[in-house]
Amino acid sequence: MGEAPFYLAQGDECALFERCHAQRLAVLLKGPTGCGKTRFVEHMAWRLGRPLVTVACHDDLAASDLIGRYLVHHDRTAWHDGPLARAVREGAICYLDEVVEARQDTVVVLHALTDHRRILPIDKTGEQLAAPPEFMLVLSYNPGYQRLVKDLKPSTRQRFVALEFDFPAPAQEARVVQRESGCADSDAAALVQLAQRLRQLQAQGLAEVPGTRLLVAAARLVAAGTDPRTACRVALLAPLSDDPVLLQAMQELVDASF
Numbered sequence: 001m002g003e004a005p006f007y008l009a010q011g012d013e014c015a016l017f018e019r020c021h022a023q024r025l026a027v028l029l030k031g032p033t034g035c036g037k038t039r040f041v042e043h044m045a046w047r048l049g050r051p052l053v054t055v056a057c058h059d060d061l062a063a064s065d066l067i068g069r070y071l072v073h074h075d076r077t078a079w080h081d082g083p084l085a086r087a088v089r090e091g092a093i094c095y096l097d098e099v100v101e102a103r104q105d106t107v108v109v110l111h112a113l114t115d116h117r118r119i120l121p122i123d124k125t126g127e128q129l130a131a132p133p134e135f136m137l138v139l140s141y142n143p144g145y146q147r148l149v150k151d152l153k154p155s156t157r158q159r160f161v162a163l164e165f166d167f168p169a170p171a172q173e174a175r176v177v178q179r180e181s182g183c184a185d186s187d188a189a190a191l192v193q194l195a196q197r198l199r200q201l202q203a204q205g206l207a208e209v210p211g212t213r214l215l216v217a218a219a220r221l222v223a224a225g226t227d228p229r230t231a232c233r234v235a236l237l238a239p240l241s242d243d244p245v246l247l248q249a250m251q252e253l254v255d256a257s258f
């Protein structure tokens with residue numbers, strides 16, 4: 001089965017997730033971009049010995065992209081399961097990443113799967129797929145991002161147990177950054193300290209603060225021999241903003257750190 005994907009727990013989320021799986025409860029992972037939600041699901045799928053089916057949601061995602069569709073083959077049409085139908089049949093863990101991006105009518109297809117019925121109706125074939133006990137639905141959601149534009153409907157939210165995520169505490173985050181990149185401990189610690197300062201810039205208009213993912217990317221460049229200031233500029237600052245004033249403010253923080 002290979003090695004477990006590395007995940008440094010922040011609290012009792014692993015035990016809680018296992019209980020949700022055993023109790024057939026759907027789970028909503030709340031937290032900022034790049035804080036470890038996807039890695040957590042990969043780790044838990046490995047621990048539970050279930051296949052993982054991941055769907056990156058976007059604003060064009062239609063219900064048929066999840067459920068499936070008829071496709072024409074030469075002279076006949078054949079049904080093709082979408083990722084959600086496949087996950088239900090396999091008793092997999094189905095992870096819908098950034099679900100607020102998906103259209104509301106798409107999200108509604110999840111409702112019958114997340115209450116006592118645990119079924120996926122496939123209107124086009126007339127099938128009602130009953131989810132086996134091993135099947136689990138997991139959604140991720142970034143509460144800060146585009147909050148005013150998009151949000152999950154309360155009637156959807158109330159169908160999930162919500163586990164809250166945040167960036168790990170500095171010492172833990174440095175461990176993650178070091179382990180994921182192979183950089184020196186001192187570089188990992190300096191990057192995390194810098195991230196703490198950059199995250200305070202949200203009040204000054206930074207739309208998204210740097211997640212652990214960006215720190216890992218910068219650390220990998222450093223571990224590969226890149227000068228830390230350059231690594232921070234290309235992997236940490238430039239992806240976050242195009243605003244020259246903000247970039248300058250962030251560059252000053254970088255220069256003070258390395």
Ligand code: ADP
Nearest residue numbers: 006007008033034035036037038039180212213
């Ligand atoms: P999210 O799904 O929340 O956007 P990811 O799970 O993709 O974020 O995390 C981004 C990267 O950060 C991962 O690929 C991993 O390298 C690292 N990471 C963040 N938190 C952890 C953690 N607790 N344990 C291990 N790796 C982590």
